[in-house]
Amino acid sequence: MSNSRSGRGPLAAGGIAALFASACCLGPLVLITLGVSGAWIGNLTALEPYRPIFIGIALVAMFFAWRRIFRPAEQCRPGEMCAVPQVRAAYKVIFWAVTALILVALLFPYALPLFY
Numbered sequence: 182m183s184n185s186r187s188g189r190g191p192l193a194a195g196g197i198a199a200l201f202a203s204a205c206c207l208g209p210l211v212l213i214t215l216g217v218s219g220a221w222i223g224n225l226t227a228l229e230p231y232r233p234i235f236i237g238i239a240l241v242a243m244f245f246a247w248r249r250i251f252r253p254a255e256q257c258r259p260g261e262m263c264a265v266p267q268v269r270a271a272y273k274v275i276f277w278a279v280t281a282l283i284l285v286a287l288l289f290p291y292a293l294p295l296f297y
Contacts, residue, residue, distance in 0.1 A: 191246035192272065196279040198239035202232050202286040232286075239283050243276075250276050 212218075249263070250272045257263040263272075 189272075191242040191244075191249065192276060192279060195239045195242035195246055196282065198235045198242060199279060199283040199286050201228065202235035202239060202283070232290075236283070236286060239286070243280065243283065246276060246279075 250269070252263070254264060254266075254269065262268045
């Protein structure tokens with residue numbers, strides 16, 4: 182049940198990197214939509230220069246997660262998590278959810294002018 186064999190680590194790293202990548206652009210819009218305001222919201226754009234780095238980390242992590250999650254079940258040892266069908270299905274759902282989050286981080290700055 183090691184983390185390196187299950188794909189959990191790269192999947193979590195991809196999700197966290199995607200959250201950081203979207204924090205500069207999506208964060209202020211979500212806060213304003215929820216009614217949170219203040220001059221400090223403008224400071225959230227300080228993460229903008231690091232956005233390409235976070236997206237790169239997310240894509241690399243998702244590649245390694247994809248290699249672990251979508252490998253054939255025959256390559257899994259009987260005691261590993263990837264041998265359990267329910268776990269494989271759950272990891273695939275989480276993988277596609279994180280992939281959607283990364284796509285939002287990639288495409289949202291281009292769609293942002295449509296909201297203002």
